[in-house]
Amino acid sequence: MNPNLSSLQAYPFERLRQLFAGVxxxxxxxxxxxxxxEPRHPTPQLIKDAxxxxxxxxxxxxxxxxxxxxxxKLRLSMANWIQRRYxxxxxxxTQILPINGSREALFAFAQTVINxxxxxxxxxxxxxxxxxxIYEGAALLAGAQPYFVPSVxxxxxxxDWDSVPESIWASxxxxxxxxxxxxxxxxxxxxxxxxxxxxxDRYGFVIASDECYSExxxxxxxxxxxxxxxxxxxxxxxxxxxxFTSLSKRSxxxxxxxxxxxxxxxxxxxxxxxxxxxxxxxxxxxxAASIAAWDDENHVVDNRAKYRAKFAQVTPLLADVMDVTLxxxxxxxxxxxxxxxxxxxxxxxxLYNVTVLPGSYLAREANGxxxxxxxxxxxxxxxTAECVEAAQRIVQFVRGRSA
Numbered sequence: 001m002n003p004n005l006s007s008l009q010a011y012p013f014e015r016l017r018q019l020f021a022g023v024x025x026x027x028x029x030x031x032x033x034x035x036x037x038e039p040r041h042p043t044p045q046l047i048k049d050a051x052x053x054x055x056x057x058x059x060x061x062x063x064x065x066x067x068x069x070x071x072x073k074l075r076l077s078m079a080n081w082i083q084r085r086y087x088x089x090x091x092x093x094t095q096i097l098p099i100n101g102s103r104e105a106l107f108a109f110a111q112t113v114i115n116x117x118x119x120x121x122x123x124x125x126x127x128x129x130x131x132x133x134i135y136e137g138a139a140l141l142a143g144a145q146p147y148f149v150p151s152v153x154x155x156x157x158x159x160d161w162d163s164v165p166e167s168i169w170a171s172x173x174x175x176x177x178x179x180x181x182x183x184x185x186x187x188x189x190x191x192x193x194x195x196x197x198x199x200x201d202r203y204g205f206v207i208a209s210d211e212c213y214s215e216x217x218x219x220x221x222x223x224x225x226x227x228x229x230x231x232x233x234x235x236x237x238x239x240x241x242x243x244f245t246s247l248s249k250r251s252x253x254x255x256x257x258x259x260x261x262x263x264x265x266x267x268x269x270x271x272x273x274x275x276x277x278x279x280x281x282x283x284x285x286x287x288a289a290s291i292a293a294w295d296d297e298n299h300v301v302d303n304r305a306k307y308r309a310k311f312a313q314v315t316p317l318l319a320d321v322m323d324v325t326l327x328x329x330x331x332x333x334x335x336x337x338x339x340x341x342x343x344x345x346x347x348x349x350x351l352y353n354v355t356v357l358p359g360s361y362l363a364r365e366a367n368g369x370x371x372x373x374x375x376x377x378x379x380x381x382x383x384t385a386e387c388v389e390a391a392q393r394i395v396q397f398v399r400g401r402s403a
Contacts, residue, residue, distance in 0.1 A: 007140045011133060012361040019346055019358070029353035032390040034378040036357075037182070037332065039252045041306060041383075044299040047253060050292035054285045061284030068281045069272055070098035077294040078260045084297070086228040094265040095238070097272055098282045098290075101257040102212045102246040103134055105271075105280075106176070109242065109261070110138035112274040113174045113206050124168050127176040128159050130183055130363035130372040132210065135176040144173065148366040157184035157334070161195060169203045178210040180223050183362055183377040184334040185213070185327025193229035200240050206267060209243040212259070215250040215300050216307050217329035227263060238263040242271070249331070250300055251293045258282065258290045307331055310384045317391040318378075321398040333378040334359070341376050347401075352393040 010018075016035060025031060055062075069075070072092065079092040090096055099105035116123050125139035129148035139146040147168050151157040159177075177196065179188040200207055209226035217223050226243045235241070246259030261271065275281075282290075293299075315326050315333065323336035337344040341358035348354050356376040363372030380387045 002141070004141050004143065008137055009133075012357060015361050016345070016355075016357060019342055020349055020355075023346060023350050025349055025353040026351055027353075029393065031353045031355070032382070032386055032393070033355040034357075034380065034382075034387070034390055035355040036381075037379045038381060039249055039254055039331075040381045041252045041303055043252050044293070044296075046296055046299065047251060047256075047289050047293050051256075051285055051289040054288035064284075066281040066284050066287070068276045070282055071284070071287050074098055074282075074287045074291055075260075077291045078262070081294045082227070082262060085222070086225055086231075088227055088231055090227075090262055091265070095268055096260055096262045097268050097275070098287070099244070099246075099259050099261055099275075100280055100282055101248060101254075102210060102244045102259045104257070105259070105261055106132075106208060106210055106244055107134050107138040107141075108274065108278060108280070109208050109244075109271060110142040110144070110174055112271050113208075113267070114139075114142035114144050115173065116143040118173070119171055121171055124172040125174045125176065126164065126168070126172050126205075128178055128181065129366060130359065131176070132178060132182055133362075136364070139174070146364075147172070148364050150366065150369065150371040151181075151184060151186075156328070157181060157186040158188070158192065161192075161199070169199060169205075172203055172205040175200070175205055175207050176210060177207060177226070179226070180211075180213040180217065180327070180329030182210075182213065182330065183332045183359070183372075185330035185332055187217075187219075187223040187328040188229075190224060190229055190232060193224070193226065194233055197230065197233060197235060197241075204240070206240045206242070206264075209241065209263075211243050212246045212249055213330040214245060216304055216331055218308060218311060218326055219328060223329050230263075237265075240264055240267070242267050247290060247293050250303070252303060253289075253293065256286055256289060258286050258293075306384070307380070310380055310387055313384060314380060314387050314391045317388070317395055321395050321402075331380050333380065335376050335378065336374060337376055339374065341372070341374055344376060348394065348397050351400075352397050354390050354393050354397075356394075 075092040123144040125144045127135040136146045149159045242263035244261045248254040359372030359375030
Protein backbone atom coordinates (compact mmCIF):
# COMPACT_ATOMS: atom_id res chain seq x y z
CA MET A 1 0.00 0.00 0.00
CA ASN A 2 1.13 3.53 -0.71
CA PRO A 3 2.16 4.73 2.80
CA ASN A 4 1.06 8.26 1.96
CA LEU A 5 -2.57 7.11 1.95
CA SER A 6 -2.43 6.90 5.74
CA SER A 7 -1.75 10.66 5.84
CA LEU A 8 -5.11 11.53 4.29
CA GLN A 9 -7.77 12.94 6.58
CA ALA A 10 -11.47 12.17 6.34
CA TYR A 11 -13.30 14.30 3.80
CA PRO A 12 -15.46 17.06 5.39
CA PHE A 13 -18.72 15.34 4.50
CA GLU A 14 -17.60 12.07 6.14
CA ARG A 15 -16.74 14.06 9.26
CA LEU A 16 -20.17 15.69 9.05
CA ARG A 17 -21.82 12.26 8.87
CA GLN A 18 -19.93 11.25 12.02
CA LEU A 19 -20.88 14.51 13.77
CA PHE A 20 -24.55 13.90 13.04
CA ALA A 21 -24.52 10.28 14.24
CA GLY A 22 -27.35 9.85 16.72
CA VAL A 23 -29.01 13.16 15.88
CA UNK A 24 -32.76 12.89 15.22
CA UNK A 25 -33.87 15.96 13.22
CA UNK A 26 -37.09 17.65 14.30
CA UNK A 27 -39.81 15.96 12.18
CA UNK A 28 -41.84 19.17 12.18
CA UNK A 29 -39.46 20.54 9.54
CA UNK A 30 -38.65 19.16 6.11
CA UNK A 31 -34.90 18.63 5.57
CA UNK A 32 -32.90 21.42 3.92
CA UNK A 33 -29.22 20.98 3.16
CA UNK A 34 -26.84 23.91 2.81
CA UNK A 35 -23.91 21.59 3.39
CA UNK A 36 -22.52 20.53 0.03
CA UNK A 37 -21.52 22.92 -2.76
CA GLU A 38 -23.33 21.06 -5.52
CA PRO A 39 -25.13 23.28 -8.06
CA ARG A 40 -28.84 22.52 -8.10
CA HIS A 41 -30.17 24.99 -10.65
CA PRO A 42 -31.52 23.23 -13.77
CA THR A 43 -29.04 22.26 -16.47
CA PRO A 44 -29.58 24.54 -19.51
CA GLN A 45 -31.58 22.90 -22.30
CA LEU A 46 -29.01 23.83 -24.96
CA ILE A 47 -26.41 21.67 -23.21
CA LYS A 48 -28.75 18.71 -22.91
CA ASP A 49 -29.73 19.12 -26.55
CA ALA A 50 -26.09 19.10 -27.67
CA UNK A 51 -25.43 16.02 -25.57
CA UNK A 52 -28.38 14.12 -27.01
CA UNK A 53 -27.64 15.25 -30.56
CA UNK A 54 -24.07 13.96 -30.31
CA UNK A 55 -25.42 10.48 -29.52
CA UNK A 56 -28.41 10.42 -31.87
CA UNK A 57 -26.59 11.87 -34.87
CA UNK A 58 -24.29 8.88 -35.20
CA UNK A 59 -21.30 11.23 -34.89
CA UNK A 60 -20.73 10.69 -31.18
CA UNK A 61 -17.28 9.18 -31.61
CA UNK A 62 -18.09 6.51 -29.04
CA UNK A 63 -16.66 3.80 -31.30
CA UNK A 64 -13.14 5.25 -31.05
CA UNK A 65 -10.76 6.23 -28.27
CA UNK A 66 -10.81 10.00 -27.75
CA UNK A 67 -7.60 12.00 -27.80
CA UNK A 68 -6.36 13.15 -24.41
CA UNK A 69 -5.78 16.63 -25.84
CA UNK A 70 -9.42 16.81 -26.90
CA UNK A 71 -11.01 17.79 -30.18
CA UNK A 72 -9.42 20.92 -31.70
CA LYS A 73 -12.94 22.38 -31.96
CA LEU A 74 -13.34 22.06 -28.20
CA ARG A 75 -10.00 23.74 -27.45
CA LEU A 76 -10.91 26.52 -29.88
CA SER A 77 -14.24 27.00 -28.09
CA MET A 78 -12.35 27.31 -24.81
CA ALA A 79 -9.87 29.76 -26.32
CA ASN A 80 -12.72 31.87 -27.67
CA TRP A 81 -14.31 31.96 -24.22
CA ILE A 82 -11.03 33.12 -22.68
CA GLN A 83 -10.84 35.87 -25.29
CA ARG A 84 -14.39 37.05 -24.57
CA ARG A 85 -14.09 36.76 -20.79
CA TYR A 86 -10.57 38.07 -20.21
CA UNK A 87 -9.53 39.70 -23.48
CA UNK A 88 -6.62 37.26 -23.91
CA UNK A 89 -5.41 35.44 -27.00
CA UNK A 90 -4.18 31.95 -26.11
CA UNK A 91 -2.87 29.28 -28.44
CA UNK A 92 -5.57 26.61 -28.35
CA UNK A 93 -3.08 23.91 -29.34
CA THR A 94 -0.36 24.58 -26.75
CA GLN A 95 -1.82 26.64 -23.90
CA ILE A 96 -5.20 24.96 -23.27
CA LEU A 97 -6.05 21.41 -22.19
CA PRO A 98 -9.49 19.87 -21.53
CA ILE A 99 -9.92 18.25 -18.12
CA ASN A 100 -12.54 16.06 -16.48
CA GLY A 101 -13.62 18.72 -14.02
CA SER A 102 -11.31 20.95 -11.98
CA ARG A 103 -11.19 18.59 -8.99
CA GLU A 104 -9.56 15.74 -10.91
CA ALA A 105 -7.07 18.01 -12.63
CA LEU A 106 -6.09 20.01 -9.54
CA PHE A 107 -5.17 16.71 -7.92
CA ALA A 108 -3.35 15.26 -10.93
CA PHE A 109 -1.40 18.44 -11.60
CA ALA A 110 0.56 17.99 -8.37
CA GLN A 111 1.72 14.58 -9.60
CA THR A 112 3.13 16.33 -12.68
CA VAL A 113 4.86 19.18 -10.86
CA ILE A 114 6.22 17.70 -7.64
CA ASN A 115 9.73 16.23 -7.71
CA UNK A 116 10.71 15.03 -4.21
CA UNK A 117 14.20 14.11 -5.45
CA UNK A 118 14.92 17.73 -6.36
CA UNK A 119 14.95 18.81 -2.72
CA UNK A 120 17.38 18.06 0.09
CA UNK A 121 14.52 18.24 2.57
CA UNK A 122 10.73 18.24 2.59
CA UNK A 123 9.01 19.57 -0.50
CA UNK A 124 6.31 22.07 0.38
CA UNK A 125 2.99 22.78 -1.30
CA UNK A 126 1.62 26.13 -0.15
CA UNK A 127 -2.15 26.51 -0.03
CA UNK A 128 -4.81 28.69 1.59
CA UNK A 129 -6.43 27.85 4.91
CA UNK A 130 -9.42 27.23 4.87
CA UNK A 131 -9.00 25.32 1.64
CA UNK A 132 -10.37 22.77 -0.81
CA UNK A 133 -9.25 19.42 0.60
CA ILE A 134 -8.04 18.19 -2.79
CA TYR A 135 -4.99 20.46 -2.41
CA GLU A 136 -3.89 18.67 0.74
CA GLY A 137 -4.46 15.19 -0.67
CA ALA A 138 -2.64 16.03 -3.88
CA ALA A 139 0.38 17.28 -1.95
CA LEU A 140 0.58 14.29 0.36
CA LEU A 141 0.18 11.68 -2.35
CA ALA A 142 2.84 13.40 -4.43
CA GLY A 143 5.30 13.00 -1.55
CA ALA A 144 5.15 16.63 -0.40
CA GLN A 145 3.84 18.41 2.69
CA PRO A 146 1.11 21.06 2.60
CA TYR A 147 1.86 24.38 4.25
CA PHE A 148 -1.32 26.19 5.26
CA VAL A 149 -1.53 29.98 4.99
CA PRO A 150 -4.35 31.47 7.10
CA SER A 151 -6.97 33.85 5.82
CA VAL A 152 -7.46 37.17 7.59
CA UNK A 153 -11.11 38.18 8.23
CA UNK A 154 -10.22 41.86 8.64
CA UNK A 155 -8.71 41.86 5.13
CA UNK A 156 -11.70 40.33 3.35
CA UNK A 157 -10.29 36.86 4.09
CA UNK A 158 -7.12 37.47 2.09
CA UNK A 159 -4.30 35.01 2.74
CA ASP A 160 -1.46 36.20 4.97
CA TRP A 161 1.33 35.38 2.51
CA ASP A 162 3.74 37.54 4.52
CA SER A 163 3.52 35.04 7.39
CA VAL A 164 5.21 32.31 5.34
CA PRO A 165 8.85 31.87 6.39
CA GLU A 166 11.59 32.19 3.77
CA SER A 167 12.63 28.60 4.48
CA ILE A 168 9.17 27.39 3.38
CA TRP A 169 9.22 29.41 0.17
CA ALA A 170 12.67 28.04 -0.60
CA SER A 171 11.37 24.44 -0.50
CA UNK A 172 8.06 25.13 -2.25
CA UNK A 173 7.46 23.56 -5.65
CA UNK A 174 3.73 24.19 -6.01
CA UNK A 175 1.23 26.73 -4.72
CA UNK A 176 -2.54 26.41 -4.84
CA UNK A 177 -4.57 29.59 -4.88
CA UNK A 178 -8.36 29.85 -5.09
CA UNK A 179 -9.96 33.04 -6.37
CA UNK A 180 -12.86 33.52 -5.92
CA UNK A 181 -12.18 31.67 -2.72
CA UNK A 182 -13.85 28.70 -1.10
CA UNK A 183 -15.42 29.23 1.40
CA UNK A 184 -15.25 33.02 1.89
CA UNK A 185 -15.68 34.07 -1.76
CA UNK A 186 -12.89 36.64 -1.72
CA UNK A 187 -11.34 37.72 -5.03
CA UNK A 188 -7.58 38.31 -5.15
CA UNK A 189 -6.67 41.83 -6.33
CA UNK A 190 -3.89 42.55 -8.83
CA UNK A 191 -1.50 43.61 -6.06
CA UNK A 192 -1.76 40.17 -4.47
CA UNK A 193 -1.09 38.45 -7.78
CA UNK A 194 1.95 40.68 -8.26
CA UNK A 195 3.28 39.53 -4.90
CA UNK A 196 2.77 35.86 -5.73
CA UNK A 197 4.37 36.17 -9.17
CA UNK A 198 7.42 37.81 -7.59
CA UNK A 199 7.69 34.96 -5.09
CA UNK A 200 7.30 32.40 -7.90
CA ASP A 201 10.07 34.07 -9.89
CA ARG A 202 12.35 34.17 -6.87
CA TYR A 203 11.82 30.60 -5.68
CA GLY A 204 10.76 28.84 -8.90
CA PHE A 205 7.48 27.29 -7.79
CA VAL A 206 4.43 26.76 -9.99
CA ILE A 207 1.07 28.40 -9.24
CA ALA A 208 -2.11 26.37 -9.76
CA SER A 209 -5.03 28.79 -9.77
CA ASP A 210 -8.42 27.27 -8.92
CA GLU A 211 -11.04 29.52 -10.54
CA CYS A 212 -14.13 27.31 -10.61
CA TYR A 213 -16.35 30.02 -9.02
CA SER A 214 -15.33 32.81 -11.40
CA GLU A 215 -18.72 33.21 -13.11
CA UNK A 216 -20.91 33.63 -10.02
CA UNK A 217 -20.24 37.10 -8.67
CA UNK A 218 -22.01 40.05 -7.04
CA UNK A 219 -19.91 43.06 -8.07
CA UNK A 220 -20.49 44.91 -11.33
CA UNK A 221 -16.98 43.96 -12.41
CA UNK A 222 -16.20 40.30 -13.12
CA UNK A 223 -13.52 38.73 -10.88
CA UNK A 224 -9.92 39.10 -11.94
CA UNK A 225 -8.46 35.83 -13.21
CA UNK A 226 -4.91 34.57 -12.84
CA UNK A 227 -4.12 34.65 -16.56
CA UNK A 228 -5.66 38.10 -16.80
CA UNK A 229 -3.55 39.31 -13.89
CA UNK A 230 -0.41 37.89 -15.48
CA UNK A 231 -1.13 39.67 -18.76
CA UNK A 232 -1.76 42.97 -16.97
CA UNK A 233 1.64 42.61 -15.30
CA UNK A 234 3.48 41.93 -18.56
CA UNK A 235 3.72 38.17 -18.13
CA UNK A 236 2.36 37.20 -21.54
CA UNK A 237 4.00 33.76 -21.42
CA UNK A 238 2.15 32.96 -18.14
CA UNK A 239 5.40 31.59 -16.72
CA UNK A 240 4.80 28.94 -14.03
CA UNK A 241 1.05 29.67 -13.97
CA UNK A 242 -1.77 27.29 -14.87
CA UNK A 243 -5.41 28.23 -14.23
CA PHE A 244 -8.18 25.67 -13.78
CA THR A 245 -11.87 26.23 -14.46
CA SER A 246 -14.97 24.14 -14.89
CA LEU A 247 -18.49 24.09 -16.29
CA SER A 248 -19.92 22.63 -13.07
CA LYS A 249 -20.82 25.90 -11.34
CA ARG A 250 -20.93 28.14 -14.42
CA SER A 251 -23.38 25.96 -16.34
CA UNK A 252 -24.94 23.72 -13.65
CA UNK A 253 -23.49 20.47 -15.02
CA UNK A 254 -21.43 18.95 -12.18
CA UNK A 255 -22.27 15.47 -13.44
CA UNK A 256 -20.67 16.14 -16.82
CA UNK A 257 -17.18 16.53 -15.28
CA UNK A 258 -15.91 19.04 -17.81
CA UNK A 259 -13.50 21.93 -17.65
CA UNK A 260 -10.09 23.04 -18.83
CA UNK A 261 -6.74 24.30 -17.65
CA UNK A 262 -4.74 26.98 -19.42
CA UNK A 263 -1.50 28.89 -19.10
CA UNK A 264 2.23 28.19 -19.32
CA UNK A 265 2.74 26.09 -22.48
CA UNK A 266 5.62 24.22 -20.86
CA UNK A 267 3.44 22.92 -18.02
CA UNK A 268 0.47 22.27 -20.30
CA UNK A 269 2.75 20.04 -22.39
CA UNK A 270 3.99 18.17 -19.34
CA UNK A 271 0.49 17.80 -17.96
CA UNK A 272 -0.73 16.43 -21.30
CA UNK A 273 2.04 13.83 -21.18
CA UNK A 274 1.01 12.81 -17.66
CA UNK A 275 -2.67 12.65 -18.62
CA UNK A 276 -1.93 10.52 -21.67
CA UNK A 277 -0.70 7.79 -19.32
CA UNK A 278 -3.28 8.60 -16.66
CA UNK A 279 -6.17 7.84 -19.04
CA UNK A 280 -7.91 11.20 -18.66
CA UNK A 281 -9.47 11.72 -22.09
CA UNK A 282 -12.87 13.42 -22.16
CA UNK A 283 -15.80 11.57 -23.74
CA UNK A 284 -16.63 12.88 -27.24
CA UNK A 285 -20.27 13.30 -26.17
CA UNK A 286 -19.19 15.45 -23.21
CA UNK A 287 -16.93 17.42 -25.54
CA ALA A 288 -19.87 18.20 -27.86
CA ALA A 289 -22.00 19.37 -24.92
CA SER A 290 -19.06 21.37 -23.55
CA ILE A 291 -18.67 23.27 -26.81
CA ALA A 292 -22.33 24.29 -26.61
CA ALA A 293 -21.80 25.46 -23.02
CA TRP A 294 -18.60 27.46 -23.60
CA ASP A 295 -20.05 29.06 -26.75
CA ASP A 296 -23.14 30.42 -24.96
CA GLU A 297 -23.13 33.18 -22.35
CA ASN A 298 -26.86 33.83 -22.00
CA HIS A 299 -27.45 30.89 -19.68
CA VAL A 300 -24.50 32.04 -17.52
CA VAL A 301 -25.98 35.52 -17.17
CA ASP A 302 -29.33 34.01 -16.20
CA ASN A 303 -27.67 31.70 -13.68
CA ARG A 304 -25.74 34.57 -12.12
CA ALA A 305 -28.96 36.61 -11.85
CA LYS A 306 -30.60 33.79 -9.90
CA TYR A 307 -27.75 33.74 -7.40
CA ARG A 308 -27.78 37.50 -7.05
CA ALA A 309 -31.51 37.54 -6.35
CA LYS A 310 -31.16 34.67 -3.89
CA PHE A 311 -28.27 36.22 -1.95
CA ALA A 312 -30.08 39.57 -1.88
CA GLN A 313 -32.91 37.91 0.04
CA VAL A 314 -30.96 35.53 2.26
CA THR A 315 -27.96 37.62 3.34
CA PRO A 316 -29.91 40.43 5.10
CA LEU A 317 -31.98 37.87 7.01
CA LEU A 318 -28.90 36.16 8.42
CA ALA A 319 -26.97 39.41 8.92
CA ASP A 320 -29.57 40.43 11.51
CA VAL A 321 -28.42 37.65 13.84
CA MET A 322 -24.92 36.65 12.64
CA ASP A 323 -21.65 38.16 11.50
CA VAL A 324 -22.01 37.49 7.78
CA THR A 325 -21.70 39.63 4.67
CA LEU A 326 -22.21 39.30 0.95
CA UNK A 327 -19.08 37.69 -0.59
CA UNK A 328 -17.29 38.97 -3.67
CA UNK A 329 -18.25 35.83 -5.57
CA UNK A 330 -19.16 32.14 -5.30
CA UNK A 331 -22.30 30.60 -3.84
CA UNK A 332 -21.37 30.32 -0.16
CA UNK A 333 -21.99 32.41 2.93
CA UNK A 334 -19.19 32.23 5.49
CA UNK A 335 -20.66 33.13 8.87
CA UNK A 336 -19.27 33.60 12.38
CA UNK A 337 -21.42 31.68 14.89
CA UNK A 338 -19.83 33.18 18.01
CA UNK A 339 -19.00 29.79 19.49
CA UNK A 340 -18.43 26.19 18.52
CA UNK A 341 -19.13 25.59 14.85
CA UNK A 342 -19.67 21.86 15.37
CA UNK A 343 -22.13 22.35 18.21
CA UNK A 344 -23.97 24.95 16.13
CA UNK A 345 -24.30 22.56 13.18
CA UNK A 346 -25.40 19.62 15.31
CA UNK A 347 -28.02 21.60 17.25
CA UNK A 348 -29.34 23.31 14.13
CA UNK A 349 -29.95 19.93 12.49
CA UNK A 350 -31.65 18.55 15.59
CA LEU A 351 -33.96 21.51 16.15
CA TYR A 352 -34.64 22.84 12.63
CA ASN A 353 -33.52 20.08 10.21
CA VAL A 354 -31.08 22.37 8.37
CA THR A 355 -27.60 21.12 7.46
CA VAL A 356 -24.60 23.46 7.39
CA LEU A 357 -20.89 22.63 7.27
CA PRO A 358 -18.67 23.49 10.25
CA GLY A 359 -15.88 25.79 9.14
CA SER A 360 -13.26 23.90 11.12
CA TYR A 361 -13.78 20.93 8.77
CA LEU A 362 -12.58 23.09 5.87
CA ALA A 363 -9.34 24.14 7.55
CA ARG A 364 -6.37 22.74 9.45
CA GLU A 365 -4.85 23.87 12.70
CA ALA A 366 -1.61 25.70 11.94
CA ASN A 367 0.49 27.65 14.41
CA GLY A 368 -2.03 26.80 17.11
CA UNK A 369 -5.07 28.13 15.27
CA UNK A 370 -7.77 26.73 12.99
CA UNK A 371 -9.00 29.71 10.93
CA UNK A 372 -12.28 27.96 10.14
CA UNK A 373 -13.22 27.36 13.77
CA UNK A 374 -16.26 29.25 14.96
CA UNK A 375 -17.63 29.66 11.43
CA UNK A 376 -20.03 27.76 9.20
CA UNK A 377 -20.28 27.49 5.45
CA UNK A 378 -23.72 27.70 3.89
CA UNK A 379 -24.07 26.66 0.26
CA UNK A 380 -26.98 28.58 -1.29
CA UNK A 381 -27.34 26.17 -4.19
CA UNK A 382 -31.03 25.27 -3.94
CA UNK A 383 -33.82 27.39 -5.37
CA THR A 384 -34.50 30.71 -3.68
CA ALA A 385 -37.60 29.69 -1.72
CA GLU A 386 -35.79 26.78 -0.06
CA CYS A 387 -32.75 28.92 0.82
CA VAL A 388 -34.99 31.63 2.29
CA GLU A 389 -36.82 29.03 4.35
CA ALA A 390 -33.49 27.71 5.64
CA ALA A 391 -32.38 31.24 6.53
CA GLN A 392 -35.59 31.90 8.43
CA ARG A 393 -35.09 28.72 10.45
CA ILE A 394 -31.49 29.68 11.21
CA VAL A 395 -32.65 33.10 12.41
CA GLN A 396 -35.13 31.42 14.78
CA PHE A 397 -32.44 29.05 15.96
CA VAL A 398 -29.89 31.80 16.68
CA ARG A 399 -32.43 33.95 18.49
CA GLY A 400 -33.50 30.97 20.56
CA ARG A 401 -29.91 30.24 21.55
CA SER A 402 -29.27 33.80 22.66
CA ALA A 403 -32.58 34.27 24.50
